[in-house]
Amino acid sequence: MRRRVILLGPPGSGKGTVAGRLKTEFGFDHFSTGHWLRQEVAKGSALGRQAGLFLERGELVPDELVLALVKAALSQTQPDQGYLSDGFPRTLAQAVAFDTWAEVRGLGIQQVIYFECTEALVLSRITGRRSCGNCGRVYHVAMIPPKQAGRCDECGGELVQRADDTETVVRKRFQIYLRETEPLVEYYRKQGSLDVVDASQPSDEMMTRTMTLLHR
Ligand SMILES: [Zn+2]
DSSP states (O other): OOOEEEEEOOTTSSHHHHHHHHHHHHOOOEEOHHHHHHHHHHHTOHHHHHHHHHHHTTOOOOHHHHHHHHHHHHTTOOTTTOEEEESOOOSHHHHHHHHHHHHHTTOOOOEEEEEEOOHHHHHHHHHTEEEETTTOOEEETTTBOOSSTTBOTTTOOBEEOOTTOSHHHHHHHHHHHHHHTTHHHHHHHHHTOEEEEETTSOHHHHHHHHHHHHHO
């Protein structure tokens, strides 16, 4: 099985859920730049202090900082150990710089799995999402409705919508994705490393398709 894998797709495409399951069910090393950034910020390292300034303002961390972080973390990785990335690279500049750096170390990307999905689908998925304020279980008003509206099946807690799961925020995030991340699809397609998952399918089917692609 290929082990150095990038998951690509818009926020709300379901790739995060697939990444989480690949990690817990199949032991993939899930490499999350978001997680590493928060770790560095918590440690108070030089990198973390710089990145923290952007995160506090709710801004995206610049390419150079993200790259420095990924290089530092992956420098301890053996080529046969592999990685599964969800959220990096986020821009073409990050992708090109990472390829150059990773190839010479034998850590080059082997496969990119693209979760293809329209804005309309992302919108309905995210704006319909509700979670239990008590136990955290996630529902969807249309796709995974609770037995009683507004109440958690598990614990009876109240179901709430996250503040940034609104149409305005979702549309804005999708536009940023189209502008900054979508060009990666063509970039990896030209390299011949791109495989596509239809992200309009239910989560279980996306998972099955992803596993098939990984084993190919
Ligand atoms: Zn609950």
